[in-house]
Amino acid sequence: MEHIHGFIFTKRYIPSLAIPLAGLLLLFSFRSDSPGGLHFPEFRFSLFSKGTSLAPTNPCSGRYIYTYDLPTRFNTDLLRECTALCQWTDMCRFIANSGLGPPLNDTSGVLLGTGWYATNQFTLEVIFHNRMKQYQCRTTNSSLAAAIYVPFYAGLDIGQHLWGYNMSVRDSLSLDLVQWLKSKPEWWLHGGKDHFFISGRITYDYRRPTEEEKSWGNKLMLLPETKNFTLLAIESAPFTTNEVAIPYPTYFHPSNMSQVESWQEKVRSMDRPWLFSFAGARRPMQSTSIRDHLINQCTQSDECRLVQCGYGKDNCHSPTRIIKLFKHSKFCLQPTGDSYTRRSTFDSILSGCIPVFFHPGSAYTQYMWHFPKNYSRYSVFIPEDEVREGKVSIEEVLSKYSEEQVREMRENVVGMIARIVYKDPRCGLELEGYRDAFDVAIDGVIERVKRLKGD
Numbered sequence: 001m002e003h004i005h006g007f008i009f010t011k012r013y014i015p016s017l018a019i020p021l022a023g024l025l026l027l028f029s030f031r032s033d034s035p036g037g038l039h040f041p042e043f044r045f046s047l048f049s050k051g052t053s054l055a056p057t058n059p060c061s062g063r064y065i066y067t068y069d070l071p072t073r074f075n076t077d078l079l080r081e082c083t084a085l086c087q088w089t090d091m092c093r094f095i096a097n098s099g100l101g102p103p104l105n106d107t108s109g110v111l112l113g114t115g116w117y118a119t120n121q122f123t124l125e126v127i128f129h130n131r132m133k134q135y136q137c138r139t140t141n142s143s144l145a146a147a148i149y150v151p152f153y154a155g156l157d158i159g160q161h162l163w164g165y166n167m168s169v170r171d172s173l174s175l176d177l178v179q180w181l182k183s184k185p186e187w188w189l190h191g192g193k194d195h196f197f198i199s200g201r202i203t204y205d206y207r208r209p210t211e212e213e214k215s216w217g218n219k220l221m222l223l224p225e226t227k228n229f230t231l232l233a234i235e236s237a238p239f240t241t242n243e244v245a246i247p248y249p250t251y252f253h254p255s256n257m258s259q260v261e262s263w264q265e266k267v268r269s270m271d272r273p274w275l276f277s278f279a280g281a282r283r284p285m286q287s288t289s290i291r292d293h294l295i296n297q298c299t300q301s302d303e304c305r306l307v308q309c310g311y312g313k314d315n316c317h318s319p320t321r322i323i324k325l326f327k328h329s330k331f332c333l334q335p336t337g338d339s340y341t342r343r344s345t346f347d348s349i350l351s352g353c354i355p356v357f358f359h360p361g362s363a364y365t366q367y368m369w370h371f372p373k374n375y376s377r378y379s380v381f382i383p384e385d386e387v388r389e390g391k392v393s394i395e396e397v398l399s400k401y402s403e404e405q406v407r408e409m410r411e412n413v414v415g416m417i418a419r420i421v422y423k424d425p426r427c428g429l430e431l432e433g434y435r436d437a438f439d440v441a442i443d444g445v446i447e448r449v450k451r452l453k454g455d
Contacts, residue, residue, distance in 0.1 A: 066144075066149070066186070097426070098126065100127065102118050112263050115252055117251060124198060133425070150195055154198075157173045158220075167215075170218040175223075200233075201233065202235035208222070250343075255424045276394060277329035293390075326350075336359050353410075378413050423436040
């Protein structure tokens with residue numbers, strides 16, 4: 001008789017277990033019940049659970065994602081015509097490397113190691129699609145899916161038709177997609193409640209307010225068939241229930257947690273001589289914009305550093321220049337731009353710079369899955385009306401924060417980095433302990449679909 005891990009084994013019973021146990025082990029060595037053969041979940045057995053039953057545990061249970069095999073006109077054909085995706089930018093270089101764009105070759109020491117790319121925000125759909133191909137719990141059996149991913153490159157489609165095209169052209173591919181989906185049994189099972197797709201553009205581009213030719217965008221998110229869809233976009237529209245904002249892509253796409261931790265340590269230890277900084281352009285055509293006020297306050301302060309962008313200036317198109325500015329600043333101003341949100345917010349977080357917001361729609365009502373609920377732990381809020389009316393000095397407000405408060409807030413910002421960057425989609429299956437913006441978004445989708453379906 002032997003004692004092993006608290007259990008009593010009688011030697012004469014071991015041979016009687018050996019044959020069936022060996023058979024079971026052999027069975028699970030050569031086959032998997034994983035749908036589609038895409039993932040081989042780890043099975044654990046307890047010989048001494050209730051009675052003599054074997055209890056398998058599947059880490060993908062309730063987490064399977066089914067991806068539609070869409071006709072190529074909805075995604076990859078758009079990439080083949082990359083020269084037509086934007087009137088002002090050749091997008092072909094940005095769709096390289098699974099949507100990450102060309103590698104950044106930094107010789108100045110601003111960046112750290114590998115994993116840095118000149119990523120364009122509009123390629124988020126491509127990045128997400130390629131990350132999904134590496135998702136551990138994919139399935140080809142839609143009946144097991146917790147959610148269904150629609151790999152439609154909606155932003156790349158509408159982006160090439162926003163200027164100079166009539167409504168029928170702008171709506172064409174979206175209407176085509178809806179008709180294709182309605183031909184599938186997966187669509188009718190829950191009326192689209194378990195369907196989701198991604199956009200590298202703000203959702204305003206899919207909510208054309210009128211049927212006048214001069215009205216902006218298409219009507220993808222106003223179609224009756226998409227009312228149950230979940231749209232994950234870089235900015236969601238106010239007062240909607242089926243849109244969720246997810247992070248803009250940054251320039252950093254690590255392959256492992258070690259790269260993230262090394263970068264976190266670098267920005268944590270940076271010398272930051274500037275109290276605050278701003279990188280952006282004026283908005284002379286927007287009467288309500290506070291950017292002129294911020295730029296004026298910055299230029300008049302010895303505590304502020306300005307990188308001014310705009311027509312004819314290439315300053316803000318240099319990733320290393322922006323990251324260098326934010327790495328040496330304690331606070332980074334993040335006013336609204338053409339819309340509520342800015343990619344610059346994520347550049348500042350990536351750089352360990354505490355963001356300063358002036359409108360709640362710039363972050364607090366947007367990135368609910370990725371940002372802490374208590375916004376005062378990682379940011380500063382100054383109402384834009386007070387800036388516009390000249391009632392507040394940015395320098396005075398920020399100077400009131402003690403060194404200890406700044407250090408604590410910065411640590412919270414640095415702790416957010418792993419959750420707001422998208423891992424390199426080419427580096428294989430996700431690693432335990434490293435959850436990026438994609439993983440957080442998938443968790444959110446699965447929980448949201450459960451609520452919608454009443455599971």
